[in-house]
Amino acid sequence: MASIDVESVGKIYTGGVRAVTDIRLNIADGEFIVLVGPSGCGKSTLLRMIAGLETISEGEVKIGSRVVNNVEPADRDIAMVFQNYALYPHMTVYNNLAYGLKNRGTPKSEIDARVAEAARMLEITQYLDRKPRALSGGQRQRVAMGRAIVRKPAAFLFDEPLSNLDAKLRVSMRGEIKRLQRRLGTTSIYVTHDQLEAMTLADRLVVLNGGQIEQIGAPLEVYHAPASTFVASFIGSPAMNLVKGELHGDRLAIGPAVIGLKGFAPTSGAVTVGVRAEDLRVARADEEALPFRLEYTEELGSQRLIHGAVGDQQVTAAVSPETELASEMRIAVDARRLHFFAADTGKRLPGNVPAEAKLAPAEPVV
Amino acid sequence: MDTKRTTFQNRWLPYVLLAPQLAITLIFFIWPAGQAVKSSFEREDPFGFSTVFVGFTHYARLMQDPAYLDSFVRTAVFAVAVTVVSMVLGLLFAVAVDRLMRSARLYTTLLVWPYAVAPVVAGVLWFFLFNSTTGIIPYYLSFFGVRWDHTLNGTHAMILIIIAAAWKQISYNFLFFLAGLQSVPNTLMEAAAIDGSGPVKRFFDISLPLLSPTTFFLFIVNVNYTMFDTFSIIDATTEGGPAQSTNILVYKVYQDGYLGLNLGSSSAQSVLLMLIVIVLTVVQFRFVERRVQY
Known part of the structure; x- marks a missing residue:
């Protein structure tokens, strides 16, 4: 710990290629x-620097x-858990688990106990005598x-551990990783390119782009703000709809359409406006609205994604499957x-942080 | 392995295409081999006018001939020594080069060069280096009290041909070991490093076991090489001497048949050699193809 x-x-x-810049x-x-x-x-470079598999060019890791x-x-x-698992192919599952302990001179009885415990936790006890290729x-x-797990380390580092699994298994293993981490309470750093995996697993998300941190925050905070x-x-x-707009006082112009903002305009002039697909709805006849030209739809069962254009900008809205459609x-x-x-x-303009962003996550953050 | 089945329009075309290779195999391999088998059962008079069928006489005599049995032992010593020396050094060089990043290609090229040297040239090269009157190595050895003379000392002669034969084979082993090492996934080494295993321990715990198919393949190939492909090295250096001490099986075939003109016995010896090759090849195909690894 x-x-x-x-x-x-x-x-x-x-x-001279720079991969990571000033990560705090x-x-x-x-x-x-x-x-x-x-x-x-x-x-991955950041994770590997923490693991010690890459040298750290600048700064410190503690x-x-x-x-x-x-x-x-x-x-x-x-x-560390590797993307391709990196299991020793010539060793049995037992020896794969025990290798790190043996190298550290752990007594045999202790190794047996720890391997047995980990195997029971992961339900792989009946495979201990097999070689990895038979799994x-x-x-x-x-x-x-x-x-x-058997090593009982201070931290787990996961390098896209689920990306080689099929979609269904990925979801169940995701749950399992979360459950194990909660149970063991071990500090964990998990690398993924899958935003859904990131959202569901993280206490806090670190969104990286071009070697720099874009945002650190709880999943809901990152999602809503x-x-x-x-x-x-x-x-x-x-993905969130991003359209070009212009603020005139309290009114927002998107292409030819103009809507009132009821006092929520943070600034004036040209801005990029973001809106989640699920926050868009079909307008009532008596309210201000954006003209939407329907191009195609995607059925997701519980909801329907309608893709189209507002002016000349692409917009996607998530509506209920019963919604009547028109061109x-x-x-x-x-x-x-x-x-x-x-x-x-x-960059996000100040003001207007939705209440949900401050919601406590379902499980308490440690 | 599933090869693609090709359909030919003309039913004779495939045979025509195969004919050159088949002709070469038939004329230069199958036919002489058949001749050897035939003449191993025959005895020819000194002037070549008549031949008599003698059954297994030649084989029986060989089995009781101390010179032949000694040659068998010498061949085994030679083969094992060359194989071990060239494989250990090949692996050592491969490990060294595998650790390099940028200069790896340069070293690879340099290390492969000896393989391009003709066996006779390799033999002559070492012959001169070890020449007891003019060679540089005996000169330095004399400081250690070693009086090197491979023309008189059988052990020295054996060491000379072992070095000459192994030197050429190191390149070959090096290439295969290097390829084997490079195909060991890097993440395995990283995982082992995190598991607390140092570079040396990683090599013995991870790399070496994963190299076992390569090692086994090379072992068979090297034994084959030393037993049957070292004729020219011996012919260029010791010519089987002194006092038969480097007269290995292949060279004895040549000496008895070509120099001693005992064609029947020579043929019987080459048939025995052929059997050994067949056994080694079968072993290789049965085990290597099925991978001995994990």
């Missing part, structure tokens, strides 16, 4: 942090109160988890549900 502090960390590869992140003991971002955003910049991976008291993808994943247009478009499915429609939005971003930098 330990906290992890990442202080102004950067990574420059030989040849304080992770509390027992916290589940998810690093999320598109491929190439530096999230595990507990110890600076680990020059500490070997083995001595950092961490365990299914999900079972291998469990063994990889087990190898991390994205700090930039990048975060807005990356977190949430379907020309009018859609409305509650002004409180709009997100405003600076047109040039893409």
Whole structure:
């Protein structure tokens, strides 16, 4: 058990390519942090620097109160779960789990007890004598988890551990990882490019883009108050609608359409306006609305996504499946549900933070 | 492995296409091999006018001939020594090069060069280096009190041909070991590093076991090489001497048949050699194909 502090960390590869810039992140003991971002955003590099598999070019990483910049991976008291599991193919499951303990000179009886406990927890007891190739993808994943658990490390590092599994298994393993982490209370850093995985697992999300942190926050905070247009478009499915608009006093012009903001305008002039698909609805006849030209629909069962254009900008709205459709429609939005971003930098403009962003998550954050 | 089935329009075309290779195999391999089997059961008079069928006489004599049995033992010593030396050094070089990033290609190229050297040239090269009157190595050895003379000392001669034969084979083993090492997934090594295993322990716990199919394959290939492909090295250096001490089986076939003109016995020896090759090949296919790994 330990906290992890990442202080102004950067990574420059030989040849001068910069992968990560000035990352500052304080992770509390027992916290589940998810690093999320598109491929190439530096999230894996950051994780590997914490693990000790990459050298740290700038800044410091502390595990507990110890600076680990020059500490070997083995001595950092961490365990890592790899994307391809990295199970030793010539060893049985038992030996895969026991290898790290044997290397540290743990007594045989202690090894047996810990392996048995981890195997029971992960329900892989009956596979202990098998080689990894005789296991299914999900079972291998469990063994990889087990190898991390038996060590009882200060922190778990997960490098996209579920991306090699099929969709169904991914969902169930996701739940299992969360359950195990809660039960063991071990500080965890989890890297993924899947925003849904990130949302569901994290105590706090760290959204990375181009080697820099875009936003740190609880999942709901990031979802309801994205700090930039990048975060807005990356977190949430379907992606948040981002359209160009212009503020004139209390009125917002999007293309030819103009709607009143009831006092929620944060500034004036050109802005990028963000609105979640589920915050859009078909307008009543008597309210101000945006003209919407329907292009195609996607049925999700519980809701229906309607894709179309407002003026010349693409917009997607999530409506109930019973909604009547027409080629020309009018859609409305509650002004409180709009997100405003600076047109040039893409940063969120102050004001107008929805109440949901401050909601406590379902489970208490440690 | 499933190869794609090709359909030919003309039913003779595939045979025509195969014919050159088949002709070469038939004329240069199958036919001489058949001749050898045939003449191993025959005895020819000194002038080649008549041949008599003698059954297994040649084989029976070989089995009682101390010179032949000694040659068997020498061949085994030679084969094992060359295989072990060249594989250990090949692996050592592969591990060294595998650790390099940018200069790896340069070293790979340099290390593969000896394989391009013709066996006779390799033999002559080492012959000169070890020449007891003019060679550089005996000169330095003399400081350690070693009086090197492979023309008189059988052990020295054996060491010379082992070095010459192994030197060429290191390149081959190096290439295969390097390829094997590079195909060990990097994350396995990283996982082991996190599991608290140092570089040396990682090599013995992870790399070496994963190299076992390569190692086994190379073992068979190397034994085959030393037993049957080292004729020119020996011919260029020791010519089987001194006092038969480097007269391995292949060279004895040549000496007895070509120099001693005892064609029947020589044929019987080559048939025995052929049997050994067949056994080794069968072993290789049965086990290597099925991977000995995990």
